[in-house]
Amino acid sequence: MKLDILVLAAHPDDAELGCGGTILKHVAMGHKVGVVDFTRGELGTRGTPETREKEANDSAKILGLSVRENLGLPDGFFINGKEHQLEVVKAIRKYQPDVVLANARYDRHPDHGRGSDLAFEACFLSGLSKISTGQAPWRPKVMYHYIQSQLLTPDFVVDVSAFWEKKIEAVRAFRTQFYDPNSKEPDTFISSPAFMKLLESRGHEFGHAIGVKYGEGFLSKKSIGLKELGALVLNET
Numbered sequence: 216m217k218l219d220i221l222v223l224a225a226h227p228d229d230a231e232l233g234c235g236g237t238i239l240k241h242v243a244m245g246h247k248v249g250v251v252d253f254t255r256g257e258l259g260t261r262g263t264p265e266t267r268e269k270e271a272n273d274s275a276k277i278l279g280l281s282v283r284e285n286l287g288l289p290d291g292f293f294i295n296g297k298e299h300q301l302e303v304v305k306a307i308r309k310y311q312p313d314v315v316l317a318n319a320r321y322d323r324h325p326d327h328g329r330g331s332d333l334a335f336e337a338c339f340l341s342g343l344s345k346i347s348t349g350q351a352p353w354r355p356k357v358m359y360h361y362i363q364s365q366l367l368t369p370d371f372v373v374d375v376s377a378f379w380e381k382k383i384e385a386v387r388a389f390r391t392q393f394y395d396p397n398s399k400e401p402d403t404f405i406s407s408p409a410f411m412k413l414l415e416s417r418g419h420e421f422g423h424a425i426g427v428k429y430g431e432g433f434l435s436k437k438s439i440g441l442k443e444l445g446a447l448v449l450n451e452t
């Protein structure tokens with residue numbers, strides 16, 4: 216199945232947190248969007264790989280994903296090397312996306328920066344015809360990095376105001392991971408009420424930057440080209 220947008224993510228829930236609103240917006244516009252998670256998040260303090268898988272599938276339904284796949288690479292220990300690059304190349308060639316969204320280039324969790332590098336190199340390698348996977352070579356047209364825990368200054372912001380509540384619903388589908396007053400599991404950085412406030416504040420901050428209620432920010436390694444200026448959000452504030 217060919218996808219318009221493929222989101223690559225080190226852990227199930229990275230896509231929801233970093234670009235859930237952007238996914239929802241593009242699905243609503245009729246684009247085919249899929250998520251390939253690199254790992255099952257098996258080192259996460261709360262939950263298990265099995266609960267995380269069910270939660271990821273529940274969230275996929277909320278987001279309206281055309282596909283969600285897990286590569287089963289080792290959480291915490293996947294490497295940006297040939298073996299794992301080829302696994303990501305196979306996913307890129309399978310789904311032939313025009314746009315790839317990948318992890319933040321550096322972040323609190325080291326898997327995010329490494330996942331970003333792995334995604335970047337796999338996108339390039341996927342276009343090389345002499346790398347044989349039994350599939351046609353494919354290179355995505357553009358790749359952008361969503362922003363996660365660490366505050367990074369975005370190169371552009373997508374207006375996701377109309378999709379914010381549904382994004383939070385998708386995040387909350389990961390019931391074992393985020394704030395639940397009835398949970399008996401150990402507290403973590405992302406399970407505190409403060410983390411949900413941070414998420415909300417971040418959405419407002421990026422939204423404010425472009426004069427809308429909620430936004431999601433992205434970075435690009437390359438200059439961003441526009442066919443024309445008409446698609447820009449006008450920020451008169």
Ligand SMILES: [Zn+2]
Pocket residue numbers: 225226228229324327
């Ligand atoms: Zn993560």
